[in-house]
Amino acid sequence: MKYARFITLTVAILIVLAALAWPQELAPMPQEDDPGILDFLLTGKYIMFFVLSAVGLVMLLMRWINRWVRLGALAVIFVLFGLDLVFPVHPSPMCGITKLFMFKFTQGTFFPIFIVIALGMFIPSLVGRKLFCGWVCPLGALQELVNKIPSKLRWKQFNFTAFNTVRMGLLAMFFLTFFMVKDQIVYLAGETGADAGSETWRAFSAYSVYDPINFFELLHWNVDAMDATWVIMFLALLVSSYVLYRPFCYLICPIGALTWLIELFAPGRVRVDRTLCNDCGVCIDASPCPTIAKLVDAKTKAAPDCTSCGECLRTCPTDAIKFGFRN
Numbered sequence: 116m117k118y119a120r121f122i123t124l125t126v127a128i129l130i131v132l133a134a135l136a137w138p139q140e141l142a143p144m145p146q147e148d149d150p151g152i153l154d155f156l157l158t159g160k161y162i163m164f165f166v167l168s169a170v171g172l173v174m175l176l177m178r179w180i181n182r183w184v185r186l187g188a189l190a191v192i193f194v195l196f197g198l199d200l201v202f203p204v205h206p207s208p209m210c211g212i213t214k215l216f217m218f219k220f221t222q223g224t225f226f227p228i229f230i231v232i233a234l235g236m237f238i239p240s241l242v243g244r245k246l247f248c249g250w251v252c253p254l255g256a257l258q259e260l261v262n263k264i265p266s267k268l269r270w271k272q273f274n275f276t277a278f279n280t281v282r283m284g285l286l287a288m289f290f291l292t293f294f295m296v297k298d299q300i301v302y303l304a305g306e307t308g309a310d311a312g313s314e315t316w317r318a319f320s321a322y323s324v325y326d327p328i329n330f331f332e333l334l335h336w337n338v339d340a341m342d343a344t345w346v347i348m349f350l351a352l353l354v355s356s357y358v359l360y361r362p363f364c365y366l367i368c369p370i371g372a373l374t375w376l377i378e379l380f381a382p383g384r385v386r387v388d389r390t391l392c393n394d395c396g397v398c399i400d401a402s403p404c405p406t407i408a409k410l411v412d413a414k415t416k417a418a419p420d421c422t423s424c425g426e427c428l429r430t431c432p433t434d435a436i437k438f439g440f441r442n
């Protein structure tokens with residue numbers, strides 16, 4: 116727990132320092148008819164971010180979740196946000212982090228659309244642990260759906276510390292690029308006028324840690340871009356999700372990394388009543404994640420992410436597992 120608090124503090128300080136280090140003089144003149152934060156917040160996609168998070172929260176509190184309910188919820192999430200049929204897939208949750216900061220860097224301002232995605236991800240996740248990841252994210256839903264295919268190859272208790280070290284390392288590198296390449300970016304922005312389609316965009320992208328491993332790009336379903344790289348990445352995602360629970364979330368995703376850190380502050384969470392738990396292990400066998408084993412172990416310092424899927428809630432024969440705001 117101490118380790119996680121230290122990392123949280125370090126990341127928070129890095130983010131604040133990065134924000135302070137950015138140039139302000141490149142901010143474009145605001146246009147009166149540009150949509151603002153509220154305009155984006157009140158569109159269907161972002162309203163549904165909050166609605167689905169709230170639905171998830173109610174279902175967790177009421178303990179209405181079992182494997183089949185969860186399967187249905189995952190399918191709905193994937194169809195709504197992952198197929199470009201109901202809501203536009205652009206911009207993806209990953210952009211809510213990378214492009215939020217990229218435009219601040221190249222144009223000197225946070226763009227409202229990316230602020231809204233960030234709000235849609237982090238406000239629910241501050242209420243209940245990773246509510247966004249568990250109840251809204253289409254890439255999380257796809258990985259979890261694949262993981263539900265019956266298999267003898269499941270590797271549930273993988274080395275979370277190793278995965279998390281890679282994930283936190285990527286996040287640290289992402290923020291450090293703002294300091295390491297600041298001068299180049301400022302120069303390029305000044306040279307090019309720094310509009311979204313400019314060389315500045317591409318130049319910055321070259322520095323972006325997440326560009327080559329942004330699996331959200333797969334869900335853009337861009338037929339022209341479905342080249343060998345797309346196929347290899349898609350197969351890698353499917354195969355790894357078949358064996359591991361949410362491999363992209365645990366190994367790469369910056370939202371996963373940040374929401375793992377703010378799990379510490381989210382009051383709504385799965386709680387294990389140690390006075391009722393008899394260490395029978397039924398919940399560990401019945402749940403899909405590596406997390407519940409750590410939550411029932413009183414000695415755990417930093418548990419893997421709990422996506423608040425709720426599948427463990429009704430597995431305990433002594434009713435020791437609950438989702439709530441207080442012990």
Ligand code: SF4
Nearest residue numbers: 248252255364368371
């Ligand atoms: S960690 Fe990233 S990919 Fe996984 S559910 Fe959360 S936002 Fe989606």
Ligand code: SF4
Nearest residue numbers: 404421422424425427
């Ligand atoms: S501990 Fe695991 S099964 Fe329980 S809600 Fe969290 S992720 Fe789901």
